[in-house]
Amino acid sequence: MASNFSLESVQVSLTPQERFEEYLQSRSKRCTGPRRILVDHIFSNHEHFDAETLIAQLPGKNDKGYVSRATVFRTLNELVEAGLLSKLDLASRTVFEHDYGYPQHDHLHCTKCDQLIEFQSEELKRLREQVAQQHKFRVTGHRLIISGICEKCARANRRQRRPVDMI
Amino acid sequence: MASNFSLESVQVSLTPQERFEEYLQSRSKRCTGPRRILVDHIFSNHEHFDAETLIAQLPGKNDKGYVSRATVFRTLNELVEAGLLSKLDLASRTVFEHDYGYPQHDHLHCTKCDQLIEFQSEELKRLREQVAQQHKFRVTGHRLIISGICEKCARANRRQRRPVDMI
DNA sequence: ATCATTGCAAAAGATTTGCAAGGTC
């Protein structure tokens, strides 16, 4: 019993897989092998990913469990519709991230190494409401991406640049 | 003299055209006809626009002042580099907007009519710095897009939906 | 004259779609 505690106390009662099935049924769509494979894989870790990366990680064309590129894109879109994933349109590619059972957050984007760092801010929520009210706007969501250089890249840069000055 | 006051008190002393020429010279790039045509057109109003829309507004393939699609894209990129324009990557297309002599701001994006409403927030600037500091991040910029339904669309929606209830 | 820029057409990258075959309810 005690060992179940942490699981039972989780706010989200359905697994992504279950949640997706629910969504599929509600629209009389079907729960198929490829869809299961994708949801399984996608929710096995919490990293941000793009379609290309995901495809590269999945079984290849001649292996078992192969899912075609078209189906990957189709399913990714369904997962966004279902509210399990959300899309970030960065300057270059489109990145996906988990959006179910995962707290609302925003991102710092390092333009050097393309890393995304998540953060949360209560203040931002307030700000959002305040601005919306001023413009009589009905908010459904928001996206804040702060771009710049992460600590690691900043340091790497310094290491490369300073020696010249130090001679 | 008094009539010049408002012009002289403007913070930006160069026109976009001049500013672009400065940029071009600094990189030993050339000030050409097509580039002038584009800057002229782009800075003749302050609307948000995408490449397709811009191209549609420019002289057609057989008219004088025609600029090829490739050159439009090339110049748009140069204008962004030069700091005259900035890019917004919306869910669908990429939208450009003036970024020179125009105050920093963010956007409300109506997902119904695709309208972009600008707003400014001092609070957001503070928030940005605060978050960056926490993550030892060197900020170069940010992008906040709050999405939802604008007042007009919300009303239009109500008009279409309520009558049924009212019968 | 030198070197950048243009237009064109082809290429590229990312995502979507038509369709026949196969899977799910």
Added chain:
DNA sequence: GACCTTGCAAATCTTTTGCAATGAT
């Protein structure tokens, strides 16, 4: 069996690029 989904290939859409001709300095 009805109907949704898949894989494939072709199609789209948007943006980029190679190259020979043209233009700017």
